[in-house]
Amino acid sequence: MALSKQYLKSKPICKVTFSLPADAVSDAKQVALLGDFNNWNSEEATTLKKQKDGSYKATLELEPGKEYQFRYCIDGDTWMNDSEADKYVPAGVASEENSVVTL
Secondary structure, X not given: OEEEEXXXXXXXXXXXXXXXXXXXXXXXXXXXXXXXXXXXXXXXXXXXXXXXXOOEEEEEEEOOOOEEEEEEEEOOOEXXXXXXXXXEEXXXXXXXXXXXXXX
């Protein structure tokens, strides 16, 4: 799992690449990214694209100076955090936590 951040000089945007390695998703059919940036709405979820090596990736343009909570949803029923998130916060459901990326 990895998060990479690229701040653009030309405009106030940070390109954040979210990725999950092949061994983290095993034989998943679909990996979706949900979070504050899409109001946790599964219909607006960002679908990560499967790479040749079996990993999944997606890049979002987010506003710097903010924190965004997020989680991965695998095949519509398994939730996963990012092991390289900047921090974790309580999700408000049982003992679940959300990943956070800080820009």
